[in-house]
Amino acid sequence: MNHQTKTQFIAVASITSELTAVISISKEISLAAANAKAIAFRAGDKARGFQPITDFINDLAKEMIQNIEIINELATSLCRITIKEYRKTEAFNKFELITTTCGSAVHAHSMQKPLADAKAIVQNCQLQFKRDVALLMDHLDTVTQHAKTAGIIATYSRIEASQAGEYLQSLQTVSKSVDNAARKIHDHVQRCIIALSRFGSANK
Amino acid sequence: MKSINIYEGSQHQWIMFGRDKNKPDNIIDSNQYMVRTANRCLLLDPGGYELFAPMMAAVLHHAPVEQITDLFASHQDPDVISSLSLWDQALPHAKLHAPKIWEGFLRHYGCESIEYVPIADNGGSLKLEAIELQFIPAHYLHSSGNFHVYDPEAKILMSGDIGAALEPGEAPLFVDDFEAHTEKMRYFHQRWMPSNPAKKTWIERVRKLDIEILAPQHGRMFKGDDVGRFLDWFDALQVGMAV
Numbered sequence A: 001m002n003h004q005t006k007t008q009f010i011a012v013a014s015i016t017s018e019l020t021a022v023i024s025i026s027k028e029i030s031l032a033a034a035n036a037k038a039i040a041f042r043a044g045d046k047a048r049g050f051q052p053i054t055d056f057i058n059d060l061a062k063e064m065i066q067n068i069e070i071i072n073e074l075a076t077s078l079c080r081i082t083i084k085e086y087r088k089t090e091a092f093n094k095f096e097l098i099t100t101t102c103g104s105a106v107h108a109h110s111m112q113k114p115l116a117d118a119k120a121i122v123q124n125c126q127l128q129f130k131r132d133v134a135l136l137m138d139h140l141d142t143v144t145q146h147a148k149t150a151g152i153i154a155t156y157s158r159i160e161a162s163q164a165g166e167y168l169q170s171l172q173t174v175s176k177s178v179d180n181a182a183r184k185i186h187d188h189v190q191r192c193i194i195a196l197s198r199f200g201s202a203n204k
Numbered sequence B: 001m002k003s004i005n006i007y008e009g010s011q012h013q014w015i016m017f018g019r020d021k022n023k024p025d026n027i028i029d030s031n032q033y034m035v036r037t038a039n040r041c042l043l044l045d046p047g048g049y050e051l052f053a054p055m056m057a058a059v060l061h062h063a064p065v066e067q068i069t070d071l072f073a074s075h076q077d078p079d080v081i082s083s084l085s086l087w088d089q090a091l092p093h094a095k096l097h098a099p100k101i102w103e104g105f106l107r108h109y110g111c112e113s114i115e116y117v118p119i120a121d122n123g124g125s126l127k128l129e130a131i132e133l134q135f136i137p138a139h140y141l142h143s144s145g146n147f148h149v150y151d152p153e154a155k156i157l158m159s160g161d162i163g164a165a166l167e168p169g170e171a172p173l174f175v176d177d178f179e180a181h182t183e184k185m186r187y188f189h190q191r192w193m194p195s196n197p198a199k200k201t202w203i204e205r206v207r208k209l210d211i212e213i214l215a216p217q218h219g220r221m222f223k224g225d226d227v228g229r230f231l232d233w234f235d236a237l238q239v240g241m242a243v
Helices: A003-047 A050-101 A108-161 A165-197 B049-059 B084-090 B100-109 B178-192 B196-207 B225-236
Strands: B002-008 B013-018 B032-036 B041-044 B068-072 B095-099 B115-119 B124-128 B131-137 B147-151 B156-158 B213-215
Touching: A003 A050, A003 A108, A003 A165, A050 A108, A050 A165, A050 B049, A050 B084, A108 A165, A108 B084, B002 B213, B013 B049, B013 B213, B032 B049, B049 B084, B068 B124, B084 B100, B095 B100, B100 B115, B131 B196, B178 B225, B196 B225, B213 B225
Parallel strands: B041 B068, B068 B095, B095 B115, B156 B213
Antiparallel strands: B002 B013, B013 B032, B032 B041, B124 B131, B131 B147, B147 B156
């Protein structure tokens, strides 16, 4: 297995691992939003400003999960492409070896078509990999934006929580947990972006 | 890799490939066979993954890629057919004739383009232009779904692992001293063949065939009277000795 293929396998495996964590954290945000909604309901007028925020946080978490599911599908596709590319490259290398070792074989020329076909498939796999990476990067950017938005909302919700009287503590805990989750998601997604960025500019 | 014509008829040839000097030391040496008619070729037990390149390079001395239309795998083992994914990519329109019960297993080697033609338990035949080859059941010798290929015109039985011998270096292509050769076969047959009743059934079946050359997948081939000597020796041998 050549260095490029190894790097691709490692990148795909690492983003899959990072995304599993992101889904889990997004579900935590969704749960925190539900919890905050219940508290805000009990708080009534004292947390009037907090109530729409909880819906927004919940929607944001759902969108994040949906995006991550798409990213996961793309990551699985990248894994399949990498395996296919690996197999086709192996075949191409063997076919090339045959053309150099069969010497004066009467039918040596007949290897040219399988050789050309294998080369074309390898190139196609490489192109498809780059395209899928570009698509995946777009989705990762979207999740990054969502994480940033969640962070801003967490800050805003802390301000709203400060007016919730005896519910202050509970709502601040919710705000803090959303903020922490947003930071963690941001970090995981950044690691995905770094893992994929080495594959260069992609042709969309 | 050496290649030698073992039969030359008006309609077809049998070519044996083997004794590859560049083969990695830690894999078993194997014999591959090709039946060549005017426009088609059948490769029998075409070999392991590591053997694909030298095998194909050797084949190109006899036939162009597009005329390799059929492959045969006597059973599922890697020394027989782990090169399948590479043949699959080199020969996108070929057919693989192999035991029905091994289809789901053999496809793990990589079988995207090649058409799998399952051989039923009771055998079958393959028409290759003017000649017709027979798939002879040899189940449990040593695989649970196993076939040999008999050519009634050339009087050749490609016998898979039966008649195989494990010996180092470049062994001669044909058995020249049968008695001495039995010691090279004994352990292999006792250890890799699990069933005495299966062995008896196979011997009964094969004794009815007119065989001039018995061509195993490993070691030397048997010719003329040595074919009968081998059947007698195998008949008397107790197999399945690892219990």
